[in-house]
Structures are given as C-alpha cells and as structure tokens.
Amino acid sequence: xxxxxxxxxxxxxxxxxxxxxxxxxxxxxxxxxxxxxxxxxxxxxxxxxxxxxxxxxxxxxxxxxxxxxxxxxxxxxxxxxxxxxxxxxxxxxxxxxxxxxxxxxxxxxxxxxxxxxxxxxxxxxxxxxxxxxxxxxxxxxxxxxxxxxxxxxxxxxxxxxxxxxxxxxxxxxxxxxxxxxxxxxxxxxxxxxxxxxxxxxx
Amino acid sequence: xxxxxxxxxxxxxxxxxxxxxxxxxxxxxxxxxxxxxxxxxxxxxxxxxxxxxxxxxxxxxxxxxxxxxxxxxxxxxxxxxxxxxxxxxxxxxxxxxxxxxxxxxxxxxxxxxxxxxxxxxxxxxxxxxxxxxxxxxxxxxxxxxxxxxxxxxxxxxxxxxxxxxxxxxxxxxxxxxxxxxxxxxxxxxxxxxxxxxxxxxx
Numbered sequence: 273x274x275x276x277x278x279x280x281x282x283x284x285x286x287x288x289x290x291x292x293x294x295x296x297x298x299x300x301x302x303x304x305x306x307x308x309x310x311x312x313x314x315x316x317x318x319x320x321x322x323x324x325x326x327x328x329x330x331x332x333x334x335x336x337x338x339x340x341x342x343x344x345x346x347x348x349x350x351x352x353x354x355x356x357x358x359x360x361x362x363x364x365x366x367x368x369x370x371x372x373x374x375x376x377x378x379x380x381x382x383x384x385x386x387x388x389x390x391x392x393x394x395x396x397x398x399x400x401x402x403x404x405x406x407x408x409x410x411x412x413x414x415x416x417x418x419x420x421x422x423x424x425x426x427x428x429x430x431x432x433x434x435x436x437x438x439x440x441x442x443x444x445x446x447x448x449x450x451x452x453x454x455x456x457x458x459x460x461x462x463x464x465x466x467x468x469x470x471x472x473x474x
Numbered sequence: 475x476x477x478x479x480x481x482x483x484x485x486x487x488x489x490x491x492x493x494x495x496x497x498x499x500x501x502x503x504x505x506x507x508x509x510x511x512x513x514x515x516x517x518x519x520x521x522x523x524x525x526x527x528x529x530x531x532x533x534x535x536x537x538x539x540x541x542x543x544x545x546x547x548x549x550x551x552x553x554x555x556x557x558x559x560x561x562x563x564x565x566x567x568x569x570x571x572x573x574x575x576x577x578x579x580x581x582x583x584x585x586x587x588x589x590x591x592x593x594x595x596x597x598x599x600x601x602x603x604x605x606x607x608x609x610x611x612x613x614x615x616x617x618x619x620x621x622x623x624x625x626x627x628x629x630x631x632x633x634x635x636x637x638x639x640x641x642x643x644x645x646x647x648x649x650x651x652x653x654x655x656x657x658x659x660x661x662x663x664x665x666x667x668x669x670x671x672x673x674x675x676x
Contacts, residue, residue, distance in 0.1 A: 290628065298479075310554075311585050320496065332654075375533060385594075388594055388595050388596075389594040391591050392587075392590055392591040394594070394648065396645060402535075421666075423662065424659060424663065425651070425655075425659070426660055428645065428650075428651065431641050431644075431645055431650070432638065432641065432663065434641075435637040435638060435640075435641040436634065436637060437636075439633050439634065439637040440598060440635075442595060443629075443633055446596065447629070447632065448629050448630075448633070457626060457627070459631055460625065460626055460671075461626065461630075461634065462670065464623075464666060464667055464669070465663065465666055465667060466517055467666070467672075469662075469666065470669075470672075
C-alpha cells in the first residue's frame with residue numbers, strides 16, 4: 273500500500289487538496305456567516321467540490337465548523353489593529369480593542385453561533401487563544417500602571433472579556449441588544465469590570 | 475390501530491413510562507455529575523431500563539442531556555433560598571444569591587459541561603429562565619433603590635450574570651479558578667458590574 277501511494281503524483285495531489293480545503297473554508301465562511309445552520313452539502317456545492325472530497329477533508333459537520341471558526345478567527349486576528357495596545361492609556365486602548373474586536377465579531381457572529389451550537393465553549397475559547405493573548409497583555413499593562421484592578425486574577429479578567437464579548441454577539445443575534453447599542457454596552461461593561469474597586473482609588 | 479391501542483391498559487403503561495423517565499433522569503443526573511461524557515447505554519443500565527425504553531423516551535443523547543439539564547435546574551431552583559431576594563439590601567441579597575447559586579451549580583457543574591458540549595448556549599439559557607427571573611427581580615429592585623446602575627439595559631445585566639456564573643463553572647472545572655476562590659471572585663465581579671458608575675455616585 274505504501275509503495276502504491278508513493279507512485280502517485282503526490283505534490284500535485286497535495287496542491288489539489290490544499291486548493292480544495294481553501295475553497296471549502298472560504299465557502300464555509302461565506303455560507304455560515306449568512307446562516308449558522310448551513311449544511312455540509314450546500315457548502316460543498318458552493319466550494320465547487322464533491323461531497324466525497326469534502327468528507328475526505330472534514331469527516332463531520334463538527335470538524336468543518338471547527339475549521340471554519342479557526343479560519344475566521346485567524347482572519348479577524350489579522351485585521352484587528354493593535355498599534356495602540358502597547359502605547360495608548362490602558363482604558364483608551366481597551367475601548368479601541370473592544371470596538372475593533374466587535375466590528376469583526378459582528379460581521380462573523382453567525383459563524384460563532386454555528387460554532388456555539390456545534391462545539392464545546394472550551395474548544396471555542398481555544399480557537400481564540402491568540403486574540404486573547406493580546407487582551408491579556410493589555411490588562412496586565414493596565415494593572416502595572418494602576419489603571420486596572422489587581423484584586424481579581426488576570427486570567428479571570430481575560431475570561432470575563434471573552435464571556436462578555438460573546439454574550440453580546442448572542443444578544444445581538446437574538447435581538448435583545450440593538451446593533452447601535454452594542455459597542456457602548458461592551459465598553460461600559462468591560463471598563464466597569466476592570467476599574468480598581470472604590471476603596472483602592474485615589 | 476387506534477382501537478387496538480385503546481384496549482391496552484393505558485393508565486398502567488403511563489405510570490410505567492413515568493417511573494422509567496424518573497429513573498432515567500435520576501440516573502442521568504448522577505452519572506453526568508460525575509462524568510460529563512457519560513453515555514446513553516451507561517445511563518440506561520444505571521436506571522435499570524433497557525436501551526429500547528430509553529430511546530423511546532429520549533431518541534438522542536442530546537434530548538437526554540437536555541432533559542437532565544432541565545431536571546437539574548428545577549432541583550437547583552427549588553433549593554436556592556430566596557427569602558432575602560426581596561428584603562435584604564440589594565448588594566447583600568446579590569451576594570447571598572451568588573453564593574447559593576454557586577453552591578448548587580458547583581455540585582452539578584459537570585451536567586452544565588455536558589450540556590455545553592451538546593446544546594447551544596441559547597438553549598441552556600432557556601432552561602435557566604426561572605432562576606434568571608429571580609436575578610432580574612433583584613437587579614430591578616437594586617436599580618430602583620439607587621444601589622445598582624441604570625446606565626446599562628436590565629436584560630444585559632441579567633445576561634452578564636448568566637455569562638459570569640457559567641464562565642466560573644468552566645474555569646473551576648478547567649482548574650483555572652481554585653474551589654476556594656470562586657465565590658469571592660463571583661461576588662466581586664458581579665458587584666463591580668452592578669455598581670453605579672463613579673460620576674453618578676454621591
């Protein structure tokens with residue numbers, strides 16, 4: 273078996289596979305952004321690949337949603353501007369980070385909903401490790417500067433950021449938060465959470 | 475067909491079915507509390523019913539987890555003391571509510587994890603409608619009394635409560651919060667979130 277496989281034109285097949293996977297992830301991102309319930313067959317059609325090919329790469333809908341989420345978080349992470357993360361006053365930098373994070377999350381919120389329906393929250397959080405490291409860096413800097421609280425664990429504040437932002441995406445989709453109020457609600461909520469407690473202030 | 479069924483001893487069968495369902499829910503609660511990955515066959519064995527019987531009532535593992543979550547939230551809701559919800563000063567009542575909610579959630583946190591892996595967050599939230607109405611009532615009273623903030627929507631503060639408490643359960647299970655620190659972290663976090671913003675104080 274190994275010999276037979278070795279005689280196949282492997283590099284060309286690998287290039288095909290990469291092209292198919294890229295097409296599937298792009299189609300998946302597009303369709304799940306419009307409808308979190310989009311099906312595997314529909315995504316294969318949109319990608320221009322056969323079901324057999326799609327299932328060869330993604331044996332379950334869960335694995336496809338997982339890969340689409342990873343793809344989207346990667347794209348989102350690349351466009352979030354982070355020049356100000358290490359320079360602006362911490363509260364302003366947090367406000368900027370929330371606004372730019374929300375902008376990309378809002379655009380892809382249905383992918384997050386698809387992921388939420390399919391994957392455990394712990395897995396969704398794992399996919400966000402890179403963007404959350406940026407959040408952690410900013411909160412740590414704000415704590416050193418005395419602008420953010422130090423009476424709660426750093427990791428817990430990062431978790432609260434993740435929980436709050438993703439709750440906002442769900443509330444927005446459920447119509448319990450209007451598109452216009454989300455950013456202000458997010459900024460107010462997170463800054464209240466990060467502010468040092470009254471007894472420790474000036 | 476209808477006639478044939480009508481000749482069966484329907485009331486006895488209904489009593490059997492109710493007893494089976496009760497046994498399945500109890501077994502499911504017990505096993506999923508120990509291991510969120512507990513399987514359907516294992517739960518049937520523990521309940522003393524056959525797989526066919528279990529599948530007749532719960533055709534999928536998802537429907538069984540859904541029913542176990544509903545059962546557990548109902549039990550939990552019944553034991554949460556709420557005498558103080560309408561009488562204690564709002565911040566103290568919130569602290570008491572967080573502590574008693576956490577106590578029951580901590581005991582059943584693996585059922586919540588099983589639910590999180592199986593059901594959409596929006597569905598898990600639906601199951602918590604009754605306990606969350608109590609949270610809403612308390613926050614509304616605190617807002618009227620001037621103890622809690624009014625610059626964020628009431629529903630959003632209820633959502634934040636749900637997100638924060640459930641994040642704590644996940645962090646606890648993942649070992650990122652130690653059992654001893656969860657209650658203090660929850661109380662500090664929620665009271666920071668509910669406190670009126672500085673410019674509006676005094």
